[in-house]
Amino acid sequence: AQSVTQPDIHITVSEGASLELRCNYSYGATPYLFWYVQSPGQGLQLLLKYFSGDTLVQGIKGFEAEFKRSQSSFNLRKPSVHWSDAAEYFCAVGPGGYQKVTFGIGTKLQVIP
Amino acid sequence: IAGITQAPTSQILAAGRRMTLRCTQDMRHNAMYWYRQDLGLGLRLIHYSNTAGTTGKGEVPDGYSVSRANTDDFPLTLASAVPSQTSVYFCASSPGGNSYNSPLHFGNGTRLTVT
Numbered sequence: 001a002q003s004v005t006q007p008d009i010h011i012t013v014s015e016g017a018s019l020e021l022r023c024n025y026s027y028g029a030t031p032y033l034f035w036y037v038q039s040p041g042q043g044l045q046l047l048l049k050y051f052s053g054d055t056l057v058q059g060i061k062g063f064e065a066e067f068k069r070s071q072s073s074f075n076l077r078k079p080s081v082h083w084s085d086a087a088e089y090f091c092a093v094g095p096g097g098y099q100k101v102t103f104g105i106g107t108k109l110q111v112i113p
Numbered sequence: 114i115a116g117i118t119q120a121p122t123s124q125i126l127a128a129g130r131r132m133t134l135r136c137t138q139d140m141r142h143n144a145m146y147w148y149r150q151d152l153g154l155g156l157r158l159i160h161y162s163n164t165a166g167t168t169g170k171g172e173v174p175d176g177y178s179v180s181r182a183n184t185d186d187f188p189l190t191l192a193s194a195v196p197s198q199t200s201v202y203f204c205a206s207s208p209g210g211n212s213y214n215s216p217l218h219f220g221n222g223t224r225l226t227v228t
Contacts, residue, residue, distance in 0.1 A: 009153075032213045036217075041221065041222075042219075042221050042222075043117075043203050043205065043218075043219025043220050043221055043222060044156070044203070044205075044217065044219045045219070046216045046217065049213060049216075051213050090155060090156065096210070096211045096213065097210050097211065098144065098146060098158075098161065098207060098210060098217065099146075099158060099161050099169060099171060099210075101158075103155040103156040103157075104155055105153055105154060105155040106155055
């Protein structure tokens with residue numbers, strides 16, 4: 001069965017510092033991989049996605065993620081964090097249909113001045 | 114602004130009561146979904162509908178029912194609420210059922226507390 005692990009439940013970074021959020025997955029074939037962001041009191045918004053091609057994908061808001069098949073990872077990165085990036089971030093994995101997409105438990109990002 | 118409207122925003126409900134969470138989208142998306150979000154468990158799919166007139170069970174369907182009489186509306190009903198159904202409920206939609214080509218659009222959620 002597929003699964004997603006986000007090992008960091010909570011991360012605190014200083015504004016302007018770099019960020020890396022970890023995501024490891026378990027899936028039998030090449031999966032669809034996603035990162036979503038959830039601001040307080042709101043639903044999730046898609047940051048980026050990957051299925052094939054270049055293993056470094058660019059998303060919205062200056063985020064990028066790198067797919068590493070050998071490590072079963074899809075870590076999210078940002079070179080310089082802004083206070084507005086404080087939110088919860090969810091990694092997700094699955095095949096084509098949403099009824100089979102599995103979300104991770106989320107990583108809450110706190111940004112300090 | 115096009116999007117998904119969920120109602121109510123929050124609700125406190127006595128155990129054993131019946132409750133319907135409403136979800137309406139104006140994007141003419143074919144597929145709609147109900148998720149619950151719980152601390153430490155992330156998002157889990159309750160029910161889904163790939164198109165009007167059809168529904169399917171997700172990961173945690175027990176205690177919930179849905180209907181999809183038309184494209185826009187996808188209500189979620191708790192027939193007899195229990196405290197374990199205390200959660201934040203999100204309705205979502207997508208143009209089609211393929212997760213890669215059809216991004217999910219989420220509502221702002223309904224916070225439900227069952228006492």
